[in-house]
Structure formats: C-alpha cells, structure tokens
Amino acid sequence: MSENLAAKRLQELIPTIMARWDERVRAEVPPAADAKKVILRDSLAKMLEVMAKVLGDRTDPRTAARDLAYPTIHGEERANQATYTLEELILEFHILQEVVLEELEPDHRLDKRDRGVIIQYFNEMVRVTAGEFVRVQQTLQAYADRLAQSDRSKDEFLAMLGHELRNPLGAISTALFLLQEGPADGAARKGALEVATRQARHMKQMLDDLLDLARINEGKITLQRTRLDLGIEVQQALEVAQGLFSMRKHVVSVSQPVERIYVMADSVRLGQCFSNLFVNAAKYTNLGGRIEVSLERDHEGALVRVRDNGVGIPTHLLANVFDLFTQAPRGPDRAGGGLGLGLTIVRRLIELHEGRVEAKSEGAGMGSEFVVRLPVLDA
Numbered sequence: 001m002s003e004n005l006a007a008k009r010l011q012e013l014i015p016t017i018m019a020r021w022d023e024r025v026r027a028e029v030p031p032a033a034d035a036k037k038v039i040l041r042d043s044l045a046k047m048l049e050v051m052a053k054v055l056g057d058r059t060d061p062r063t064a065a066r067d068l069a070y071p072t073i074h075g076e077e078r079a080n081q082a083t084y085t086l087e088e089l090i091l092e093f094h095i096l097q098e099v100v101l102e103e104l105e106p107d108h109r110l111d112k113r114d115r116g117v118i119i120q121y122f123n124e125m126v127r128v129t130a131g132e133f134v135r136v137q138q139t140l141q142a143y144a145d146r147l148a149q150s151d152r153s154k155d156e157f158l159a160m161l162g163h164e165l166r167n168p169l170g171a172i173s174t175a176l177f178l179l180q181e182g183p184a185d186g187a188a189r190k191g192a193l194e195v196a197t198r199q200a201r202h203m204k205q206m207l208d209d210l211l212d213l214a215r216i217n218e219g220k221i222t223l224q225r226t227r228l229d230l231g232i233e234v235q236q237a238l239e240v241a242q243g244l245f246s247m248r249k250h251v252v253s254v255s256q257p258v259e260r261i262y263v264m265a266d267s268v269r270l271g272q273c274f275s276n277l278f279v280n281a282a283k284y285t286n287l288g289g290r291i292e293v294s295l296e297r298d299h300e301g302a303l304v305r306v307r308d309n310g311v312g313i314p315t316h317l318l319a320n321v322f323d324l325f326t327q328a329p330r331g332p333d334r335a336g337g338g339l340g341l342g343l344t345i346v347r348r349l350i351e352l353h354e355g356r357v358e359a360k361s362e363g364a365g366m367g368s369e370f371v372v373r374l375p376v377l378d379a
Ligand SMILES: Nc1ncnc2c1ncn2[C@@H]1O[C@H](COP(=O)(O)OP(=O)(O)OP(=O)(O)O)[C@@H](O)[C@H]1O
Pocket: 209, 280, 281, 284, 285, 308, 310, 311, 312, 313, 321, 326, 327, 328, 329, 337, 338, 339, 340, 341, 342, 343, 344, 367, 368
C-alpha cells in the first residue's frame, strides 16, 4: 500500500478510531472515565490528522509529534489527577496505537515503512507526554514535601516556644516567691527584682517578635518612612545591644565614611533590623570576641556590614539562616535561647525597604558576616 493510500484511509477512519479508542480506554484505564479531563480524546482527531499528514508527506514523525502541544497538556493534566499513573498514561497511547494499526491493517496491508512511521510517531508522542507527566509529578511531589516539612517545622517550633516561654516564667516565679517569702534582705530583694525584670523583658521581646512576624506575613506592617542618617540609626541600634556587648566583654568597632549616608526608611523598623543583627553577633560570639560594624557606600547604594569572629554558621545552614525557625544546633541547655525568628524578621523588613540582606561565613568556628544593602537617598 502506498503511503498516500494509508494516509487517505487513516483520514476516513478517524471517527471510527476515536470511538473505538474511547470505548477501550474507558474499559481498561479507569481514571480516564472522567470525561472532562480527557484532553487526549478531545485532541484525538487533530492528532490523527497530523499522523495522516506524516504518512502522506513523509514529514519526520518525531518532529511532527514534538511540535504538537497536546501531548504536553495531556501529560500535565494526567499528572494533576493524583491517582493517575505513568503506566496508565502509556496504556492510553498503547491502546491508540493498537486501534490505529488494527483499523488500517485488515483490508490494506500496511507496508513496512508506513507501519514504522506510525510506531515512531507514537513513540515520540509517548516520550513527550510521559516527560511532561513526570516533570509535573515531581513538581507536585516537591511541593508536598515542602508542605510536610513546613508542617514539621511548625510542630517543632511550638514545642520550642513552650520551652522558651517556660524558662523565663520559671525564673520570674522563683523571684516572686523569694520576694514574698524570703528574708527581707535588701540585696536579695534587689537581685530578685532584677531577675524578674530582665526575664519579663525577654518574654516580651519574644512575644513582640511573634506578633511582628504574624503582622509582616499578613502584610499589615506599613513603614513610616522619613529621611534618615544611616550612621545615627546604626549608633542607636548599637546602644540597644550595648548591655550584651559589655556583659560578654566584646570589643566593638564601628567605621563609617566622612560623607553622611541618607536613606528613606522607618527608623523603628530599621533599628529593629540592626539591633537583631548586633544581638546575634553578641550571642553567637564567645566572651571577649570582636565585632566590627561598618557603613559603606558603593555604586548600588548603602551597605551596613556586621562582622564577628564568633561561632560562625555551618555551610549547610547558611542558605537557610533567614528562614523561619532555622537555628544551628545548640547544647541541651539551649544557652542563648531565642526562637529563630530574628533573621526572618530582618529579611522581611529590609525587603520592605527595597533592600536585601545576606549572610556569609566560612563555616563553624569561622565567624560570620551579615551585609544589609539599602537604596540611598541623595542628599
Ligand atoms: N552572627 C551569627 N553568628 C553565628 N550564627 C548566627 C549569627 N546570627 C544568626 N546565627 C544563626 O542563625 C540562627 C537564626 O538566627 P535568628 O536571629 O533568626 O534566631 P535566633 O537568634 O536563634 O532567635 P531570635 O533572634 O528569634 O531570638 C541562629 O539560631 C544561629 O544559629
């Protein structure tokens, strides 16, 4: 049989092939019974017409199949039907190939070439469709994995939150007990009051962070932006961390250019970012460590660098330090405490200012550097 004859015959048989294919697929591939999503069936006529053209014009069957959009769409649709497997998808095409060959062959013996062309065309169809199917399935799986991971993180976070809030509360209860029951010794009373005050402040800080994060996530934070001298903002934030620096005997140095750098920013929120970075530098740097803060300006804008020679960040954590709840493992006492919210808040707030923040570290024990970039306001 010449290819033209086979092509002509195929054209005539399109309605029959479609009907037979539909019937067989419904019987043999159960999920395909959902007619709305049977993209392949809807585009079957078009696909068979192209096949007839391939037979008639000697077009390359692989190119012809690859150029069609519907194998891709079909693969995508099937992958989205969660119960559908790759085997079922291939079976659909297999049935189509069988029906086409059976319909063409009884009265017209297909010559070798025509048969080869049809099979090649199908193979390419299956290849493209299955490729898309697998790609979409992998994307869906990755998404499901991420959701599951975030769910686990939330569970872990709740457990940690309970722990972190119970510690200061325990200290406050003990202090109150001492004040009520203990000896009326002035120094002891003062000590107990100090503990209670410090721990209450710590608790308030944690609760503020939690509420802030929730508000940032809901897009409820609006910046009150004014023209600010970045040097002054950094100095003010340093004062917040000063107590911690002194307590831990850190050597803190600050450098800034003679030219003032101005930014359009929310003073409170920017201060919150810098103090978070300074407090981190203090918390994660051993006694007597060095902390360097520098203000710079380059072609892109303003930079604030906070560098320490502290515990550093393990390479595998570096990419995730700004993610919610990410914390390097700590000893069983979880010295240093914290909820792992600080850097998440910093990044979101800096991004609200059209800036960005980056973490660098050569690894555990090698110190860390945080670089904040902000657009400058020309004086
Ligand atoms: N300067 C730093 N040096 C070493 N590790 C750091 C530094 N800053 C942050 N990290 C690591 O990144 C983690 C996340 O920091 P982040 O500020 O988000 O949370 P936190 O300090 O643990 O708690 P929070 O800030 O909510 O009180 C920290 O737990 C710590 O492991």
